[in-house]
Amino acid sequence: MSDKIETPPDPRRTLTEQDLVGEQLPDWRMLIDRLHGSFDTGDFVSTVKLVDAISLAAEELDHYPGLDLATRRLDVRLFSHDVGGVTSRDVALAATISELALAAGATPHPERTNVLELGLDSADEAEIRPFWAALLDYETIQAWGEIQIRDATGRRPTIWFQPTDAHDSPRQRWHLDLRIPPEVVEDRIAAAIEAGGELVDDTAAPAFWVLADPQGNRACLTTWQGRESPSTSPSSS
Template sequence: MSHETETPPDPKRTLTELELAGERLPDWRMLIDRLHASFDTADFVAAVRLVDAIALAAEEMDHHPDLDLAYGRLDVRLISHDVGGVTSRDVALARTISKLARAAGVTPHPERTSVLELGLDTADEAEIRPFWAALLDYDTIEAWGEIQIRDATGRRPTIWFQPTQAHDVPRQRWHLDLRIPPEVVEDRIAAAVQAGGELVDDTHAPAFWVLVDPQGNRACLTTWQGRESP
């Protein structure tokens, strides 16, 4: 009498949102390209203890999460960076982290997980995409049939480009202010200019510099220098 064995999951295969919904991970939500969880802890020490427990488990599994630690709160993100999506490795680690969280007596809050994306209207995304990737030091990727620029850590918003008709330089309703260390400003400006942008105002430097992409969309690089103390 033969006995069939269940084929183990492929640790390199990315899982779809529907597949992840079937995994029944109540503490976790699949947002864009990774699993997110958020936990309330009694205090900072409790959060650190949970981080320590997660670190030990992650080392044992040879798969590591991204963690954001604050007083009384721990946010966790899971992605298999080698394949750019969520795999069975992330599911296994998610279950382990949830088990550790329950043992620590912390409270999950999956309802407050979120991912912010920014859409920029443009008639020619290829013209301005390099500027924004250089300015923000983002990676350029293809996802869902479109080119996006994305922060590799997942901490800052992804930017995608919304097709529109050609138009004059817009009167922007928002622009990006990016605070960076003073010692990297010159290199970041040079990269943005090399990518097709222009430095249009440095009269307030070193507090901030105003740059513009090839279609007139503005952004500011800012530092702590040149500002009055509050």
């Protein structure tokens, strides 16, 4: 009887949650299109040491994670940008990071991983999508049979568009405030207007500018300029 020859995994094939069921990745959760892990490290020095160890492993594998470093915590995101999803490369790096975390005495907390998405109701998403992509400096992607916009780093929420009947400009119960460096705000406003948006109010500039997409949904671009100390002035936007 001949031995079975196993085909090596295709590093460019994207994997689903179902594909990962048999993988030994107890420290990780696949949320939407990325692998997420979260580890308590004990103190900042230990966090940095773990980051250093992960960096060396990533360099050896020629595959690199997204890392969010806190005083006693390290959050990790794994994603293959060239194919737009999780691949065997991410699985291999996840297993390596788990080994490094165990050796460093870090405690995994996969139960606290999460991904926030924002859904925006619209009767014509194609009319307003360019505005939000320009305002937030997001990329436009095709995923799960729909067009979305997302932050390439995975740090900020993806936005998708919920079909709805046409309606008048909404009285919003929430809006987005986006704090950006003062030196880029004028270009960002211009990009949002070029994408179909409108500058609604700039009377509070340079503290904040109010913009709206073509259907009246509003957002504010904000900077630190033109504001008093946070401890002495009420919040505005």
